[in-house]
Amino acid sequence: MTSLFAVALVLFATVIGAFGALFLKFGAAKLTRSDKWTFINKRLLLGVFLYGLSSIFFLAALKNGELSVLYPLTSLSYVWISLLSIKMLNEKMNFFKWLGIAAILIGVSLIGFGS
Numbered sequence: 001m002t003s004l005f006a007v008a009l010v011l012f013a014t015v016i017g018a019f020g021a022l023f024l025k026f027g028a029a030k031l032t033r034s035d036k037w038t039f040i041n042k043r044l045l046l047g048v049f050l051y052g053l054s055s056i057f058f059l060a061a062l063k064n065g066e067l068s069v070l071y072p073l074t075s076l077s078y079v080w081i082s083l084l085s086i087k088m089l090n091e092k093m094n095f096f097k098w099l100g101i102a103a104i105l106i107g108v109s110l111i112g113f114g115s
Contacts, residue, residue: 006065007112010073013057018080020050022088072111075104 027044061070079101085091 002065002069006061006063006070007073009057009061009064010070011076013054013061014074014077015080016050016057017054017074017077018084020047020054021077021081022084023047023050025089069111073108076108079104 023043024047027041027047030038030041030043032038058070058074082093082097082101086093
């Protein structure tokens, strides 16, 4: 049986992972081919750190829950990153992207009800 605490940890991990992806995007914008040390920039390192932190929370959740229930929740990262991309990167969403987000939310809900 998967505890509510494990579900909350995974949800928190997905939010942290989405911010990790956002900072990787910001850091990647600073990368150049001319400088071999260009990969050492604060935003890129913060993105890697947040991804690692997200993995630690996910591992803690796995200790208290079923993989078949928790792993599909990681797809919520796509929802968070879409919302962050709109807000922080001024990216545009179209009908099909919103439809994809709705499908993710419906799928996660169905898995939650099924467990």
